[in-house]
Amino acid sequence: MADVHNMMAQVCLTGDELCDGATVKPFVDFVVEEDAAALQKALETKGLDEHTIIDILTKRSNAQRQDIAFAFEKKTKRNLEEILDYALSDHLRSVILALMKTxxxxxxxxxxxxxxxxxxxxxxxxxxxxxxxxxxxxxxxxxxxxxxxxxxxxxxxxxxxxxxxxxxxxxxQGSRSEPSNVVDNELIDSDARELYAAGEKKAKPDVGKWITIMTKRSIPHLQRVFGRYKSYSSCDMIESIKHGVKADLRTTFLGLVQCIQNKPEFFNDKLCQSTIKRSVLSRIMVSRSEIDLQYIKKEFKKKTGQTLHQYLTVSTKGDYQRVVLALCGGDD
Missing domain, CATH: 1.10.220.10 (Annexin)
Incomplete structure (x- = not known):
């Protein structure tokens, strides 16, 4: 299942592509002029109508929000992001502005x-x-x-x-190989042996070799490499990194390997941190809502026994809660 999740994340980025793992999808009955007018009214209402602002912007895809911003400026001669920045307060402002950016x-x-x-x-x-x-x-x-x-x-x-x-x-650099239908078993075995030789067989790991393989090969290829690695080592790739690498470099390699093996699990582990910052929570909810947040929710429930919706209901409040719950989708 992790392979499917990662392949979906590779081909399904943002915009109006329909992602199986998305909790926020393009609004079917989208009429950009109506949304722009509704936001104008909400922003001009005495006391500000935050609920309307939240309900519109969390139920539209990012591409649709860009259209709304363009239509709003055309209609009012004012920049929507600038007005939201001025009108909204505290944490609500930061998450709404994040939604408005590409x-x-x-x-x-x-x-x-x-x-x-x-x-x-x-x-x-x-x-x-x-x-x-x-x-x-x-x-x-x-x-x-x-x-x-x-x-x-x-x-x-x-x-x-x-x-x-x-x-x-x-x-x-963003220059790793793209996924291919061709499975190169010889290169898979060679890469697994090189990772093993550069790590566990050395007193000090050959980090340069690890960097080259892990940042240049495609994700499906590396998933197979990590599986093959266990035929040479008594440890898996995660354990080898924990034993052989220190400090920030270890954290980066661990994050990279986890993203390669199961990206939803990587983000779930960040959500499960006992001291997660609100900025990190916002970034995950915003950046993954049109990609794989549905898969992250499944990992969260599997690991914690509660739904992400339940967790957010307890750990957040007010208008900020309304935003993250909307991005989260249903209580499943």
Whole structure:
């Protein structure tokens, strides 16, 4: 099942493609002019009609939200994002503005936030760069250049160091092989042997070899490689990384391998962290709602015994709760 989930995530990105794992899908009876007018009325209502704003924007696909923003500006001569930024408060503002950005611009903004200022938010870099497809990374890089007039890869390199930098840089290239119908059993065996030889058979792992294989090969190929790896080692790939790699580099490799093996499980584990930040929760709910949040919900229920809907009902409140529950979909 993990193979199916990951293949769906490869071909089903965002926009109006219909994803089996999506909780937010294109609104069938979409009339952009009506939505633009309803949002204008909600924003001009005394006291602000947050419920209408939330109900419209969480029940439209990202592509439909872009159409709404265009129609709104054409109708009012005002920028919808700027008005929402001014009108909304606190956490509601951040999640609604995230919904209004294209996926590429949203990810670019998250990367920028992770590398600017003092310190680096390694967890954000790892989450985004390990989980996005080639196209998503390439679109994100273009958006980064457009928004900040800087090269995303250079900013990542300047803010990180040593092997951690090399791994993130390789991921940020977005240049791994695309899935193929051809199964190269000889290369699968060769890659598995090379990963084993570069890791467990050395006192100090040959990280460069791991980086090359894990960032250049296609996802289905690597899933087979990791299965083959166990015929050479008494440990699986996850255990080998835990034993042989330290600090941020270990966290990145673990995230990468988990994303390759079962991406919904990777995001579920982040949701299950006892101290999950609201910004991380928002990013997962927004970025995965049109891709594989339905699969993430299944992993969550399997691991915790409760539905994600139940968890969000208890752990969030107010208008923010209304947004994340809408993105979550039903209580299943």
């Amino acid at each position: 996926p590429a611009k949203y990810d670019a903004g998250e990367i920028k936030g992770a590398v600017k200022g003092l310190g680096t938010n390694e967890d954000t870099l790892i989450e985004i760069l390990c989980s996005r497809t080639n196209k998503q990374i390439q679109d994100m890089s273009k958006a980064y250049q457009e928004l900040y007039k800087k090269d995303m890869i250079k900013d990542i390199r300047d803010d990180t160091s040593q092997n951690f930098r090399e791994l993130l840089t390789a991921l940020a």
